[in-house]
Amino acid sequence: TNREQAQRQDTPFFHAEMAKKIKGWIDADGYIRPGLTIKELSDVLHTNRTYLSGYIKTTYDMSFRDWIIGLRIEYAKRLLARYPRLTIADISEKSGFLSPSHFIRLFKENAGCTPVKWRKTEAE
Structure with missing residues (x-):
């Protein structure tokens, strides 16, 4: 029951x-x-x-x-760090986001900066 x-x-x-x-x-x-x-x-x-x-x-x-957004953002960060040639649109799609603009907005809310800026900071 x-x-x-x-x-x-x-x-x-x-x-x-x-x-x-x-x-x-x-x-x-x-x-x-x-x-x-x-x-x-x-x-x-x-x-x-x-x-x-x-x-x-x-x-x-x-x-x-x-919770899902957080998991996807962490996944996207790993892709951003590991694959510098992948575009933001590719990373957005591979991370499960429905659109790059949605991904960028949520990434900014979570990480405090855009994916491009985050990638540059990580590369330094």
Whole structure:
């Protein structure tokens, strides 16, 4: 029943299992899929949306959307540092953003500067 499932999902073992599943998903760069929804991720992790949303909020102290954006920005930073020839549009696409302008705006909000400026600073 739903009640039993809710109780089971509240155990430390269940949280540890979820942490393992999420780590595996992050290590496989699952977050770079464009248009990813919490419903899709909950399906991949074999859990429900409500539990996953609460888990992310409690564990990472942010919403699903902000958590995914943060993961994508960190991924983009690795690409910016590793592949100086990749364009910002390429990095935006490879990191799972739907448009370069959206990527640049979110990157600025997160990193405090544009991707181009961040790359230059890292290269020095």
